[in-house]
Amino acid sequence: MTDYNALSDAEFRADVRAFFEKNYPAHLRFLPRRMRWSECRDWYRVLSSKGWIAPHWPVEHGGMGLAPSKLIIYFEESERAGVGRMPDQGLTMVGPTLIRFGDAAQQRRFLPAIISGENIWCQGYSEPNAGSDLASLQTSAVLDGDEFVINGSKIWTSMAHDATHIYVLVRTDRQAKKQEGISFLLVDMKTPGITVRPIRNIAGHEEFCQVFFDNVRTPRANLVGNLNAGWTIAKGLLGFERLSIGSPRRPFQALEQIEILARARGLWEEPAFVERLTQLKLDLADLESLYSRYVDKVRRGEVLGPDVSMLKIWAMETYQRLSELLIEAAGEYGAFDGEVALGDETVVDVLSPFYTSRPGTIYGGSNEIQRNILAKYVLKLPT
Amino acid sequence: MERAASSDHIGPLADSVTDFVRRRADVARARRLHAGGAECDRDFWRALADMGWLGIAVPERFGGMGLGLREATIVAEGLARALVPEPFTATAVLAVSLIEGGDSEPLKQELLPRIAAGSLVPAVAWQERAGELDPAAIDAVAVPFEGGFRLSGAKRFIAAAAAADGFVVSARCADDLALFWVSADAAGARLTTHRLADGRASGTLVLSDAMVTREGMVASPVVARAALARALDRATVVAGAELVGVMARTLELSLDYMRTRVQFGKPIGAFQALQHRAVDLYLQQELATAVLAEGVRDLETIADDRARAALASRVKARASEAALRVTREAIQIHGAIGFTEDCDVGLYTKRAIVLSAWLGNATAHRRRYARIAARPEAHHD
Numbered sequence: 001m002t003d004y005n006a007l008s009d010a011e012f013r014a015d016v017r018a019f020f021e022k023n024y025p026a027h028l029r030f031l032p033r034r035m036r037w038s039e040c041r042d043w044y045r046v047l048s049s050k051g052w053i054a055p056h057w058p059v060e061h062g063g064m065g066l067a068p069s070k071l072i073i074y075f076e077e078s079e080r081a082g083v084g085r086m087p088d089q090g091l092t093m094v095g096p097t098l099i100r101f102g103d104a105a106q107q108r109r110f111l112p113a114i115i116s117g118e119n120i121w122c123q124g125y126s127e128p129n130a131g132s133d134l135a136s137l138q139t140s141a142v143l144d145g146d147e148f149v150i151n152g153s154k155i156w157t158s159m160a161h162d163a164t165h166i167y168v169l170v171r172t173d174r175q176a177k178k179q180e181g182i183s184f185l186l187v188d189m190k191t192p193g194i195t196v197r198p199i200r201n202i203a204g205h206e207e208f209c210q211v212f213f214d215n216v217r218t219p220r221a222n223l224v225g226n227l228n229a230g231w232t233i234a235k236g237l238l239g240f241e242r243l244s245i246g247s248p249r250r251p252f253q254a255l256e257q258i259e260i261l262a263r264a265r266g267l268w269e270e271p272a273f274v275e276r277l278t279q280l281k282l283d284l285a286d287l288e289s290l291y292s293r294y295v296d297k298v299r300r301g302e303v304l305g306p307d308v309s310m311l312k313i314w315a316m317e318t319y320q321r322l323s324e325l326l327i328e329a330a331g332e333y334g335a336f337d338g339e340v341a342l343g344d345e346t347v348v349d350v351l352s353p354f355y356t357s358r359p360g361t362i363y364g365g366s367n368e369i370q371r372n373i374l375a376k377y378v379l380k381l382p383t
Numbered sequence: 384m385e386r387a388a389s390s391d392h393i394g395p396l397a398d399s400v401t402d403f404v405r406r407r408a409d410v411a412r413a414r415r416l417h418a419g420g421a422e423c424d425r426d427f428w429r430a431l432a433d434m435g436w437l438g439i440a441v442p443e444r445f446g447g448m449g450l451g452l453r454e455a456t457i458v459a460e461g462l463a464r465a466l467v468p469e470p471f472t473a474t475a476v477l478a479v480s481l482i483e484g485g486d487s488e489p490l491k492q493e494l495l496p497r498i499a500a501g502s503l504v505p506a507v508a509w510q511e512r513a514g515e516l517d518p519a520a521i522d523a524v525a526v527p528f529e530g531g532f533r534l535s536g537a538k539r540f541i542a543a544a545a546a547a548d549g550f551v552v553s554a555r556c557a558d559d560l561a562l563f564w565v566s567a568d569a570a571g572a573r574l575t576t577h578r579l580a581d582g583r584a585s586g587t588l589v590l591s592d593a594m595v596t597r598e599g600m601v602a603s604p605v606v607a608r609a610a611l612a613r614a615l616d617r618a619t620v621v622a623g624a625e626l627v628g629v630m631a632r633t634l635e636l637s638l639d640y641m642r643t644r645v646q647f648g649k650p651i652g653a654f655q656a657l658q659h660r661a662v663d664l665y666l667q668q669e670l671a672t673a674v675l676a677e678g679v680r681d682l683e684t685i686a687d688d689r690a691r692a693a694l695a696s697r698v699k700a701r702a703s704e705a706a707l708r709v710t711r712e713a714i715q716i717h718g719a720i721g722f723t724e725d726c727d728v729g730l731y732t733k734r735a736i737v738l739s740a741w742l743g744n745a746t747a748h749r750r751r752y753a754r755i756a757a758r759p760e761a762h763h764d
Contacts, residue, residue: 275746278753286701289673310666368659375658379638379665382653 005067013073019050020081029082030253032352034207037120037162040086044117053115054091061099061107062115069299079249087159090114090121094167097184101225101233110165110186124154124168124187124211125234131156132369134169135178135231139213141170141185143220148172148185150193150216156363160196160209164189168213169230176228184230186222193217203355243298245364246311248288254322254353255284261329261350264342276325283318290314306377309370316360316367323353396454400461403434410727413466417582417730422468423546429501431469438499440479445495447479452617453679456624463628466734468583470506470543472625474498477542477618478505481551484610485562485602494564506547508538508565508588509611516743516751518553518560518611523590525554525561531596532556534563534571537589542741544586545576551601552590553611559604560611563595570594580733612688616695619742620678623702626738627675630668630702630709633731637661637713644718657716664712667705674701693755696748703739703748710735 004012023046028035047053055074057063066074095114098107113119130137139152150170160166166187173181187194193216198206225233258277267273294308327334330350333342339349361367375381407430416422431437436458441447448454455476462471475498482494482505497503511521523536534554541550549566565572571593576584602610638661641652651657678698685691710732714721721728739745 274753275749278749278756281756282697282700282749282752285697286670286674289677290670293673293676307669310662310669313662314666314670371659371662372655374662374665375652375655379658379661381638381641381658381661382650 004064004070007070009069009073012070013077016074016077017080019052020077020083024081024083028084031082031084032253032349032356033084033203033205034159035084035086037087037159040084041117044086048115048117053117054095057091057095057111058099061095061111063095068301072295072299075244079247087120087122087162089123089159089163089167090119090165093123094121094165094186097167097224097233097236100236101184105221106186106224119165120159120163121165121167122157122160122163122209122211124157124166126156127153128155128210132366135182137169137171137182139168139170140174141172141183141218143172144217146220147217148220148223150185150187150213150218153210153212155199155210156208157211158208160189160211161198161206166194166211167224169234172230173228179231181228182230182234183227184224184233185218186224187216187218191216191218201355202358203352242304242308242312242364243294245360246287246291246294246308246315248284248291248315250353250356250360251284251287251315251319251322254319254326254357255281257348257350257353258322258326258329260346261326261342261348264346264348265329265331267329273329277329280318280322280325283314283321287311287314287318306373309365309373309378312364313367313370316357319353319357319360323357326350326353393453393457397457397461399434400458403430404461404465404467408462408465408467410466410730413468413730414727416468417466417733420578420582420584422583423470423504423543425501428469428504428546431471432499432501435499436471437475437501438479438495440476440483441495441499442483445483445491445499447495447499452620452683455617455621456675456679459621460624460628460631463625463734463738464632466581466629466730468581470504470546470583472618472621473507473542474505476621477507477614478551480614480617481507481562481610482601484606484613486606487598487601487603489598490564490601503548504543504546506541506543506550506586507614508541508544508550508552508586509615510540511536511538513540514743514747516615516747518615519608521553521555521560523552523554525556525563525595527556531594531599532563533592533594534565534590535592537587539585539587540741541586541588542583544574544588545584547586550588552588553607556607557604560607561600561604562602562607562610564599564601565590565593565595579737581730581737582733583737609688612692615742616682616691619695619699619748620675620682622738622742623671623675623678623698626702626706626735627668627671629731629735629738630664630671630706633706633710633713633728633735634661634664634668636728636731637664637709637716640717651716660712660716664709667701667708671698671702671705674698689755693752696743696752696755699743700745700748700752703745706735707739707745 052064054063055066056071059065095111098110127137127139141148141150166189168185168187169182170185171181172183193214195212197210199208200206262268327350333340334350336350339347341347435448438447439450439454443449459472479498482491498505509518525532525534547567549564552563552565553560571591573589575587579585641657642650644651674697678694682691682694713728717728720726
């Protein structure tokens, strides 16, 4: 077994780069959407058999056990190669949660199946009446013998139609304060009583779903951590998630599309366009400066504080502004669906970044919620 | 500037700036000077020299501390937080960098020790047209004659002009640029000043056949252009640090006010409309701080002139825009009291206006950045 942390940064980077370049399928590079399981299953297995599917997990659970500085390199090279986002909830959320809060039996049962790709997980957090106010969730789980009986529904569940398992936050105590009556449960999607309804988004993709629970029975052994401790567990899962959401990568892709379009349409001579583009380029360049501050923190092994919320705000709002300029700069082509041929060689999907950037200010805690967090925990403003 | 070998002194330096400002330079002092239109008190100036800060960028062999951009930004930011009007950046960074980057050893020996000691205040007269950041875009000429040069032209937007004992003047010379030391009392040199928003003065120096001896050439055409570009980029970054100091203090004042001012039975900081406004200001401050940190870290080591200029422009563009926004919105957060002369926020706003306009405002720096970054090879990876 290779001790990757013993390699020099340069050696490790070269290894990772070479591997991604050689093995990642060309047609999946820089996709403007999340990958479906059917598209990325083979890639998942390639990574898995190489032992590289879980770079941040400890070695004893099948991960690479990378130190933060190596992990940053892994992610940088993954972004550089244009590796798309797989259904990765098992790797990013369930695995780290079970490693931290799960018991030995849960770890044995679920972790190897995540590594192998046998189990694909999705996240059951939001509900029709519990979005930003997640703690008001109402999906209930009642203990009946050795099983919980779940009723209710979860929504905005990304890739639920590809998932074999779902982890859900459920209400297990109606008397307690709302954050203190929530538990964290693991559920097999094949369990009778579960219905999945895909929801088509405005881009025409079916990436998220509503999941209905009608007397769904899951073993008591699938309770993670203590009963009614689910809120604390869910909150403990923030970290790399918040860093990756603030990455300059996606806004940078939108900028590249603008520059391609500008060349094709001869916009470089238009002062109004150049001024606006320059402003956005600087917004993006300054995002990179801010992002690297947090990357350095992670590299030094520091825990990220609530101030990291500002990365998400600036990354996603910059991304949206760029996507809007792309449409504006396209003129009449700005209304064209799908790929647009401009000139001899140039093909630009003008609307794709617009659609992709829209939910960025909504999911993972809307930007308004991020501002509330910053106001309360960083600026220490009164409530 | 030479790079410091170790960074162990950074913390103590920042502490000593804070301590000095607390003892010597509260905002009440800035307010008095603002009212009187004074910007360089000679006793205070000597105190800055005693701290070593006027010589912070002066090489040790000329009586300075021989430190780098990082140290200069710490001093500048600390002084700006207290609205110190004395022109630290214009002299201790811009003028010193320019003289040091020149190729006249005798002038370095003559001027730099006196600048470090606080007994000589230099100003830099490089610019002629508003919005023009190219130091070569000038009309002033230096016509050689036996024994020296006759300088003619009009130099504008000169910081520290009112207090200056002499000027480093750029002029066209032998189809290129050169820099000259012109004493404030030189025949043929006439200085006028215009009051700035923060009470300081912007100088215009009109030269009519002002005579400079051959020994008065600070930088010959061989080095002048490069020395100017480097010195201006450094000063631009340090001006960015001043702007960060101004916005940071203004945001602190605003957040304090939001925690204590009560309306509708609760502190106004509990209202979400104001909270989100404050968060957006904080975000701008942190962006400016992050770019400044990158500028401080990389400016001295970037070999490529264009990349260095792009970085300096990023710092000044963000810091200028952010400081203007933070100070402007601080007035709004304070309500009517924020618009009164008694409230410090107005002083910070006016300092932000002056610092933003100096050495190129956000628009000018974005344009410069666009010219540089428009070339594909300058794209970041």
